[in-house]
Structure formats: structure tokens, C-alpha cells
Amino acid sequence: xxxxxxxxxxxxxxxxxxxxxxxxxxxxxxxxxxxxxxxxxxxxxxxxxxxxxxxxxxxxxxxxxxxxxxxxxxxxxxxxxxxxxxxxxxxxxxxxxxxxxxxxxxxxxxxxxxxxxxxxxxxxxxxxxxxxxxxxxxxxxxxxxxxxxxxxxxxxxxxxxxxxxxxxxxxxxxxxxxxxxxxxxxxxxxxxxxxxxxxxxxxxxxxxxxxxxxxxxxxxxxxxxxxxxxxxxxxxxxxxxxxxxxxxxxxxxxxxxxxxxxxxxxxxxxxxxxxxxxxxxxxxxxxxxxxxxxxxxxxxxxxxxxxxxxxxxxxxxxxxxxxxxxx
Amino acid sequence: xxxxxxxxxxxxxxxxxxxxxxxxxxxxxxxxxxxxxxxxxxxxxxxxxxxxxxxxxxxxxxxxxxxxxxxxxxxxxxxxxxxxxxxxxxxxxxxxxxxxxxxxxxxxxxxxxxxxxxxxxxxxxxxxxxxxxxxxxxxxxxxxxxxxxxxxxxxxxxxxxxxxxxxxxxxxxxxxxxxxxxxxxxxxxxxxxxxxxxxxxxxxxxxxxxxxxxxxxxxxxxxxxxxxxxxxxxxxxxxxxxxxxxxxxxxxxxxxxxxxxxxxxxxxxxxxxxxxxxxxxxxxxxxxxxxxxxxxxxxxxxxxxxxxxxxxxxxxxxxxxxxxxxx
Numbered sequence: 001x002x003x004x005x006x007x008x009x010x011x012x013x014x015x016x017x018x019x020x021x022x023x024x025x026x027x028x029x030x031x032x033x034x035x036x037x038x039x040x041x042x043x044x045x046x047x048x049x050x051x052x053x054x055x056x057x058x059x060x061x062x063x064x065x066x067x068x069x070x071x072x073x074x075x076x077x078x079x080x081x082x083x084x085x086x087x088x089x090x091x092x093x094x095x096x097x098x099x100x101x102x103x104x105x106x107x108x109x110x111x112x113x114x115x116x117x118x119x120x121x122x123x124x125x126x127x128x129x130x131x132x133x134x135x136x137x138x139x140x141x142x143x144x145x146x147x148x149x150x151x152x153x154x155x156x157x158x159x160x161x162x163x164x165x166x167x168x169x170x171x172x173x174x175x176x177x178x179x180x181x182x183x184x185x186x187x188x189x190x191x192x193x194x195x196x197x198x199x200x201x202x203x204x205x206x207x208x209x210x211x212x213x214x215x216x217x218x219x220x221x222x223x224x225x226x227x228x229x230x231x232x233x234x235x236x237x238x239x240x241x242x243x244x245x246x247x248x249x250x251x252x253x254x255x256x257x258x259x260x261x262x263x264x265x266x267x268x269x270x271x272x273x274x275x276x277x278x279x280x281x282x283x284x285x286x287x288x289x290x291x292x293x294x295x296x297x298x299x300x301x302x303x304x305x306x307x308x309x310x311x312x313x314x315x316x317x318x319x320x321x322x323x324x325x326x327x
Numbered sequence: 328x329x330x331x332x333x334x335x336x337x338x339x340x341x342x343x344x345x346x347x348x349x350x351x352x353x354x355x356x357x358x359x360x361x362x363x364x365x366x367x368x369x370x371x372x373x374x375x376x377x378x379x380x381x382x383x384x385x386x387x388x389x390x391x392x393x394x395x396x397x398x399x400x401x402x403x404x405x406x407x408x409x410x411x412x413x414x415x416x417x418x419x420x421x422x423x424x425x426x427x428x429x430x431x432x433x434x435x436x437x438x439x440x441x442x443x444x445x446x447x448x449x450x451x452x453x454x455x456x457x458x459x460x461x462x463x464x465x466x467x468x469x470x471x472x473x474x475x476x477x478x479x480x481x482x483x484x485x486x487x488x489x490x491x492x493x494x495x496x497x498x499x500x501x502x503x504x505x506x507x508x509x510x511x512x513x514x515x516x517x518x519x520x521x522x523x524x525x526x527x528x529x530x531x532x533x534x535x536x537x538x539x540x541x542x543x544x545x546x547x548x549x550x551x552x553x554x555x556x557x558x559x560x561x562x563x564x565x566x567x568x569x570x571x572x573x574x575x576x577x578x579x580x581x582x583x584x585x586x587x588x589x590x591x592x593x594x595x596x597x598x599x600x601x602x603x604x605x606x607x608x609x610x611x612x613x614x615x616x617x618x619x620x621x622x623x624x625x626x627x628x629x630x631x632x633x634x635x636x637x638x639x640x641x642x643x644x645x646x647x648x649x650x651x652x653x654x
Contacts, residue, residue, distance in 0.1 A: 132389060
């Protein structure tokens with residue numbers, strides 16, 4: 001079966017099946033968060049990655065546990081894919097003491113350093129230099145890990161993008177830059193904000209390989225990221241991958257989506273990465289319809305449980321306010 | 328007793344640390360064979376090689392952010408930021424990333440990072456190469472701020488900064504690089520947050536930072552000829568600040584002049600003045616607290632104008648005499 005899927009990564013059938021469930025976990029997590037925001041049960045803001053599950057799950061599936069990632073403000077998917085506990089994630093969004101950040105970070109700052117997740121980031125492009133630094137550690141200490149650096153099309157217009165890709169290139173650092181091009185930086189269409197057709201075309205400027213992929217195609221994501229990660233691991237330097245995708249929801253909770261049409265949204269919904277992956281797995285006989293339904297239901301229940309965990313978790317004590325400013 | 332310059336003390340502290348700890352390394356612009364814009368790193372690439380004396384492109388955001396990423400993954404980077412004015416281009420990475428990661432992540436991770444950077448006017452480099460922006464950094468919870476005034480202090484404070492598990496902004500004053508004093512050959516540490524009484528006196532306290540410590544000492548020597556005994560307190564670190572030493576000195580003398588080179592408006596002197604006013608020393612004050620700082624202008628090029636823009640010895644003498652008018 002696996003051969004027909006043409007997956008070069010050492011990925012088992014079990015892993016493929018678990019990825020299908022993981023995609024649902026990501027989607028249900030963000031759908032649930034969306035509901036709670038709408039009801040005013042979670043405060044602050046959040047950025048949902050519904051529709052972008054493949055670029056997170058597929059990319060992280062083909063790297064090693066010891067590899068690291070840097071994420072973005074739209075980072076719940078990356079976080080779950082890197083092995084985070086959804087209970088602790090949901091608790092963080094509820095601001096509870098049991099959350100990843102003890103309620104001090106919220107949606108945009110979940111990190112799981114023990115699992116190699118160097119954190120979401122509230123600053124567009126803010127995480128890109130951090131990825132370069134983490135890759136420098138890998139090189140200097142000969143640790144052999146690779147860093148996947150996620151960012152959006154908007155971040156590719158930040159100075160930090162340019163400086164970081166250049167630096168990673170001249171130092172031949174083990175980073176895979178993954179631009180999740182979801183077509184909009186808040187309301188700014190990528191077509192209005194850049195003159196190049198593909199963000200991956202910019203790789204030429206840094207003397208590194210650049211590749212455009214269908215970010216809603218799990219297999220294409222896995223293949224491209226695996227090849228790029230092994231290229232980087234072999235000491236051949238960074239790679240820029242542009243995963244074309246689409247965020248189904250608005251930028252954040254208060255978005256009337258006036259900058260795009262409902263027809264365009266409908267077009268992209270037809271390219272649902274989860275459905276497409278399911279069809280591939282069923283066609284390859286790795287998965288049956290019944291199993292698929294079961295996995296989807298398991299994922300839904302896990303998110304329900306995460307909500308329960310979050311809701312019943314204690315508020316952080318007020319005297320924790322001043323803790324952890326300094327090490 | 329061996330005497331070396333302030334500049335040599337910086338280099339010696341770094342070199343000795345690097346000999347005993349492989350995790351310590353340097354990155355910055357022109358720090359390789361060029362030896363740094365001020366010659367601080369001269370000879371270091373010959374001893375430590377280009378892997379640990381990392382010459383960077385002119386990319387302040389990537390330098391700072393790369394250092395943060397390296398620090399959070401186990402290295403102890405020292406950034407040489409060529410002029411402290413360039414901190415403006417590295418600001419996101421220092422203020423939004425380095426300072427906040429640990430807190431945002433709920434107490435996970437450390438950022439053992441030192442940013443060494445030459446500050447101050449007096450070299451004719453004009454408005455974009457002569458500023459003293461330390462108050463900006465002191466305002467940010469999560470950062471530490473050091474301003475050494477002597478070669479002895481530089482060596483001990485730099486060791487403490489490198490050993491600290493937090494991001495430390497280490498301001499070196501350009502005009503002090505050539506000043507000399509006794510500096511022990513062996514490595515020693517001066518704890519951050521411990522002020523130094525550079526001259527004892529009973530009539531008035533002068534709290535001075537960086538180059539102003541030297542001008543305050545000159546002023547004190549002049550005043551002594553008229554029988555006025557000034558006590559010169561050098562906080563050495565703004566964050567953490569040794570409030571106790573300042574308050575005790577003011578309680579003893581009943582008069583205080585605070586002097587720094589940075590623009591007076593919004594300068595750190597306002598913070599010190601407030602601390603004194605809010606403390607038990609308030610009841611001991613025989614005269615209003617006096618502040619001296621830079622005039623609210625960009626640093627001009629012309630040497631006469633440049634000198635007039637920041638406090639000089641005569642200004643300090645006049646300020647002290649002003650406080651002595653009150654009986």
C-alpha cells in the first residue's frame with residue numbers, strides 16, 4: 001500500500017491512520033475554540049487554522065521527535081502535531097493554571113519546549129530568527145536536529161524573513177522554512193501585497209532551493225518536507241517551501257471577511273485537506289469508511305474532554321502574577 | 328598592580344569565559360578579522376575561530392533573534408551590537424521575544440543572552456550613532472540592564488551577565504574604552520544589582536551612571552577644594568537596581584544630584600528620583616532632588632554643540648551648589 005502512496009519518509013500505515021485522526025483533532029480543537037469565543041466563554045483573541053490542517057500535520061509527521069519547530073499566531077495545528085496535550089492547550093485558552101503557560105500566555109504563546117515546540121508567536125515574522133538560532137545551536141553542538149520554521153504569507157514581507165533566510169543560507173543551517181500561504185495577511189491579499197507569483201520564488205535571492213506545493217495535500221506536504229528536512233540535516237542548508245492553502249475562518253474573532261468572496265471560500269472548501277487525505281487512504285486500502293468515522297468521533301470526544309478539563313481547572317493564583325519574569 | 332583598559336577588560340572577560348565554557352560564543356558585525364568597530368574583539372577570531380566568533384551580515388533583527396533562538400536551546404550567546412543606536416532595528420527580538428518568552432511560556436525556558444553595545448556621545452558620530460537609550464530597555468520587564476563605568480567593573484559585571492540566565496543589555500561607553508584601572512587577571516564576578524560608592528562624602532550624594540561617574544568624580548574633587556564632600560554612587564546596573572545603597576546615601580547626606588548622559592525627559596534619573604521621593608530618605612532631604620541629563624535634542628555633530636548637549640563637570644558642580652543653597 002505504502003508504495004503506491006509514494007511516501008519516502010519512514011512512515012507506517014499506523015502513522016498514516018493516526019495522522020487522519022490528528023487532522024480531526026486540529027479541526028475540532030479550533031472549531032470548539034471558535035464556538036467558545038462566539039459565546040464569550042474565552043476572552044482575548046485567537047487565530048484559527050481550520051482548512052490548513054495538512055501543512056501542520058503533514059510537515060511535522062515526517063520529522064523526528066528531536067527536531068524542533070517555531071510556530072505562528074495561527075499555531076494550534078502545529079502545536080497538536082508536535083505532540084502537545086490538547087487538555088493543557090485548551091486549559092491555556094481558558095487561562096487556567098493547568099494550561100501550558102499557567103494561563104499567562106494564551107492562544108498566541110503556547111510552547112512545549114520539552115517536545116521541541118519553541119512556541120507560537122504573536123509577532124508576525126517574530127519566530128523566524130528564533131528558528132535560525134535554534135538551528136545554529138544544532139549545528140554548533142552537533143545535535144543533528146532540524147528546525148521547521150512556520151510562518152505565513154504576511155510574514156514573508158517582514159524584514160526578519162529576509163535577514164533570517166540570508167543568515168541561515170550563508171551559515172548553511174538546518175532549517176526548513178515553511179510558508180503557509182493562506183492567501184491573506186489579515187485582510188491583505190497576497191496578490192495585492194507582493195508582486196511575485198510565488199513566495200517560494202524568493203528562495204533564489206538567498207541561494208537556496210524553493211518549492212511550491214499544494215498545502216492541502218497531505219502526501220505532497222509530507223514528501224516535500226521530508227526531502228527538505230533531510231537536505232537540511234545533511235548539512236546542505238535551508239530550504240524554502242511554500243504551501244498554498246486557505247484559512248476557512250476569518251483572520252481572528254472579529255472579522256467580517258469583506259475582503260474576499262463567499263464563492264472563493266466555497267472553492268477552497270472543496271479542497272478540504274482532511275477529506276482529500278481520507279479519500280487517498282481509503283483508495284490505498286489503509287483505511288475504511290467505518291474506521292474513518294470512528295477516528296473522527298474519537299477526536300471529537302478528546303476535544304470535548306479537553307473542554308471539560310479546562311473548565312474544571314483552577315484559575316491561576318493572583319500571587320503567581322510576578323513569577324517567572326526572570327529565571 | 329596590573330592595569331588594563333576598559334576595552335581590554337571586556338575582551339578579557341569574554342575570552343576567559345569562552346575558554347572555560349564551550350556554550351559561550353560571539354556574534355555580530357565585523358567582529359572577525361576586523362576586530363569589531365571599536366577593536367574590542369581584536370585577536371579573538373585567531374584564538375577561537377570563526378565558529379565561535381561569528382561574523383554576521385548587517386542584519387540586526389536576525390542577529391538578535393538568532394541569539395535568542397540559540398539561547399533558548401542551550402547556548403550562551405554574546406551579541407556585539409555595533410552601536411547601541413542599532414538596537415532600534417533589533418527591538419522586536421529583544422523586547423517582544425527575549426524579554427517575554429519565559430513568562431509567556433509559564434516559566435519554561437531560559438534566555439541566557441548578553442547584548443554588548445557601545446553607547447554615548449563624544450565621538451562626533453552625530454545623531455544616529457551617539458544615543459543613550461538605556462531607559463527604554465530598563466522599562467521592559469524581563470530584561471536586565473548594565474552600565475559599567477570602570478575597567479574593573481566591566482570585567483566583573485560582564486562575567487555576571489554571561490553567567491546570568493536572563494537577557495542582559497550591557498552598555499559600554501565609547502569614551503571609556505581607553506580608560507584604565509587595576510583589573511585582576513583572574514576571572515571574578517560582580518553581582519548584578521549592587522551599586523558601588525565610588526567616593527564617600529557627607530554633604531551631598533551624586534548618583535551617576537557610565538561616563539557621568541567620571542565627571543561626577545572630577546566634580547567631587549573640585550568641590551572638595553571648597554570643603555564640600557560629595558558622595559558618588561554608581562548604580563552599575565539599572566535592572567536590577569540597588570535601591571538600598573542610594574536611599575542610605577541620601578539619608579546620610581540629605582541632598583542628591585542625579586546625573587546621566589541620556590536625555591533627561593523620560594530618562595532613568597526620573598526613576599531614581601521617584602524611588603528616593605517614595606522612600607524613607609524623603610524625610611531626610613534638605614533640598615529638592617536635582618536631575619541632570621541630556622538636553623532634548625538629537626546629538627549634534629559639531630563638537631561644541633555635542634558637548635553642550637550632555638552634562639559636563641561644570642554642570643554637576645553647579646547642580647551640587649544649587650542643592651546646597653537650601654539650609
